[in-house]
Amino acid sequence: MDQSQTTTAPRPGKVAYKRIATEEAFAPAEMLQIWRKILEGADPDPGFVSLIGFYMSSKSARARHIIECLTDLGEQRLHHMDEAGIDRQVIALTSPGVQVMDGESAVAFAKVANDELAEAVRKHPTRFTGMVAVAPQDPEAAAKEIERGVQKLGLNGVIINSHTHGEYLSDPKFWAIFEAAEANDTPIYLHPNTPPRNMIQPFLECGLDGAIFGFGVETGLHALRIITAGVFDHFPKLRIILGHMGEALPFWAYRLDYMHRATVKSERYACMKPIQKKPSDYLRENFYITNSGVADEAAIKYTQGMMGADRVMYAMDYPYQHAIEEVGILDNMSSTPEDKKRFYQTNAEVAFGLK
Known part of the structure; x- marks a missing residue:
């Protein structure tokens, strides 16, 4: 392991709350083989090549560590959780999951991945919670898989790795x-993907296509498209989770409201x-935010102030x-005991329906 995976920090001590980590990834070994074939095919997606092509071919300590950990749903993962003081992981199929596959393969493999994750949850019911992977390539099949994943497999939440082709x-x-998500009372975690083919080139030119920046830009765009398309007016009880401090949207809330109102009024775009509400209203009422990758008290406190302490986890x-x-x-963090417990434990329990 390199320095990004090792630390001399002491193991976190016991606290008056459970630490539930809500954006944790896995990848079935069989999916890596499917990905390898896609990489070897004609003209694979450039973002997929940049992200997965690196992790699957690099001999760097970081790449080897990530691939090894992604495919483990057993003792190594549990050891790392114990080492970090994590009581429970909410686990999802890593990006881009099945969404880089052709439609038929994606529908079939989503079921395989969900079965594997559900089995790990059954083995470790107090440590693991799983989210349902779906293939947006076939929305009706995805809806059926949400129902199966929630009602038959006992999974909590749906993972969508942002754009699909x-x-x-x-x-x-x-x-x-x-x-289907609204009907099954389960949230959708809108997780990043690399920017799509028609967006990625300026990011690739300077190495900013991944988690450092491109992920947030692309996923924030996706969330805004959902808001401005009126999705929550049609599905008012739908809940969406955004990671990485909401892909920066809470920090843009004032300007989003102002410019959305001005743009609609000007009739500049037919689309x-x-x-019914301001963009920031939907953020507060229909979204949860996680701090994944951002251990910054000031950012967390700002987002809690904007969203409410019961919306940040x-x-x-x-x-x-x-x-x-x-x-x-x-x-x-300088939070009240109640807010700290909300942040680490009870917000996740509410959002994912944990017992």
Whole structure:
């Protein structure tokens, strides 16, 4: 392991709350083989090549650590959780999951991945919670898999790794996914993906296409497309979770409200119609935010102030950012005991319906 995976920080001590990490990743070994074939195919997606092509070919300590940890749903993962003081992980199929596959393969493998994750949850019911992976390539099949994942497999939440071959859930053809999530009272975690083919080149030119910046830009765009398309007017009980301090959207809330109102009023774009509330209202009422990858008290406090303390929760972003010292930083935030418990434990329990 390199320095990004090792630390001299002491193991976090016992606290008066459970530490629930809500954006933790896994990858079935079989999926890596499918990904390898995609990489070897004709003209693979450039973002996929930049992200997964690196992790699957690099001999760096970081790349080897991440691949090894992604495929483990047993003792190594539990050891890393204990080492970091994490009581429970909420686990999801890592990006881009099945969304880089062709439609038929994606639908089939989503079931395989969900079965594997559900089995790990059954083995470790107090330590693991799983999210349902779906193939947006076939929205009706995705809706059925949400129902199966929640009602039969006992999974909590749905993982969508942002765009699917450059298409976004703001398109009504995908709204069967929202309908199923709302009907099953389960949140959608809108997780980053690398920017799509028609967006990525300026990011690739300077190495900013991944988690350092491109992820947040692309996923923030996706969330805004969902808001401005009026999705929550059609599905008012739908809940979406955004990581990485909301992909910066809470910090833009004032300007988003102002410019959305001005743009609608000016009738500049035929695609931007009036919606029932301000963009920031939907953020506060229909979204949860996790701090995944951001151990910054000032950012967390600002987002709690904007969203409400019951809307912001903890995530580590394992194994991509397994930094034990960050747990201590967050344990030591100047929050009330009640707010700290909300952040680490009870908000996740409410959002994911944990018992």
